Amino acid sequence: MYSIIVVPPPTPGDERRDGRLRLAPGERLAFGRSAPDNDLVITHDGVSRRAGEITAQGAFWILSNLSARHTYVVENPEGAGEHIKVAPGRLDAPVPFEFSRIVLPAAGDLLTIDVWAPRHDYLHGAGGADGEPTAPAFSVDRSKRYFAVLAALCEPRLRGDPHAPPPTVDQVVERLRPAWPAASRTSVQWNIDYLAVKLRLKPGPENAESGPRLHGKKESLVSLALRFDLVREDDLAVLAAPQGRAPR
Template sequence: MRAFPPSEDPDQVITVQQDYDSDTPLDTHHLEAGQVRTFGRGGRNRRVDIRLADEDRAVSRVAGEIIARGDHWRISNLSPTKSYVVENTERLAGFLKVPPHTQGMLVPFETSRVLVPGGRGEHGFLVMAPAACSSVLVLGAGEDPFVAQDPDDTAAEHTDVRSFRIDRLHTYYRVLVAFCEPRLRDPGTRYTPTQVQVAERLGLSKAAVNSHIDYLLRNKFQVEPGEARQGQDWRVDVLTEKALHFGLVSGGDLSVLPEPQGSR
């Protein structure tokens, strides 16, 4: 197990434990400054400390690392293709996207959920940092929040299996892009269209749009009604959140939508 140089406060402890919203059993880890825990699918003599998804080949055998730095922690993403997400569980909209080949990205949240995309849905675990972790948000002069590793590094035994298995030629993908369209055009907005607006945008019935929403949530993101947040539009909220967090849609995907009325 590798160790980084200790921080100025070695008495602080980072705790990694099972996500209370996940069925994946995980041991609890208490990390002191400089200690590292690896996470991933494991297997084939590739040991990891936090084993996720034994049978999900969309998860790399060694997908990433958690690095304790005393009063805060950092995350490394060893995947060459997949982004991970770190959610702030104490704030509804707080999250970080961890791009491929990221090394040592600082996480400023006190309580976080790490989400790794799999073949269907995602796998996660919780990381608890000391209450003072928000005090380390200001980076030092010239400090880079993450450093890309050598793209030829194969130590993690990466996988080329796609996460979520989204078919971009299917109608449900156009529905997904249509719901994300306002935020793709303006990342600063929180506006999301209604089912009726998306139906009109794509020339579908509202019933068809609702059917595609249910299909995406149930079959692609593995979200059941009992797991969702409260509110009338929870389905669309969860749908757009997961698609944008994991980079399943981007500005280039807007080309799958018809031109807006009045654009000519």
């Protein structure tokens, strides 16, 4: 059973550049400039003869950087700027992303290799789940208006701009108007303040010590929501006008 799919870069001269390479658990894929030494040949003068090695490990994969001087970056294209660095000579660095992009610096160019890890393994059965259930870390109700506000804050990064600043309150108001015509600066700001308390970024009003003023509140909310998947791309549907209601 294949668990890792490697999409080679569109490098001129690579006869397999349009194909996808599939690895089963335990299989390795060496890549680099030298044809005799590698399974995936990248014909670029800036790529090391033996540049690296990808190894499938069930539901994830590991990367070895065989370069003597170049750091490789592995990006999560869906992760709002999330990435890891693999230093020169580092062996067997685990990569936790389902969709990944290896970025190779090559004499002024940045070459990319996409790696997909579509296999998901889950625990099946009760597994001794007697007693009281575990309380959720973050409890959100996707039918509430505060969740629509959170979705609007996260939308720019979920739409593919990992470094986008959170929208302003006025921009959130305009974005919410199709689904919430009565949205206003006051109501949106109230929901942002409520989210900061609900997601435990600041103490609630019942706490005698309210703590210092939270600066960068919207940025903190977006970072937390995306880090723990409280808002996903599918959730942006809450921003659309209900069927039968035209945006005003």
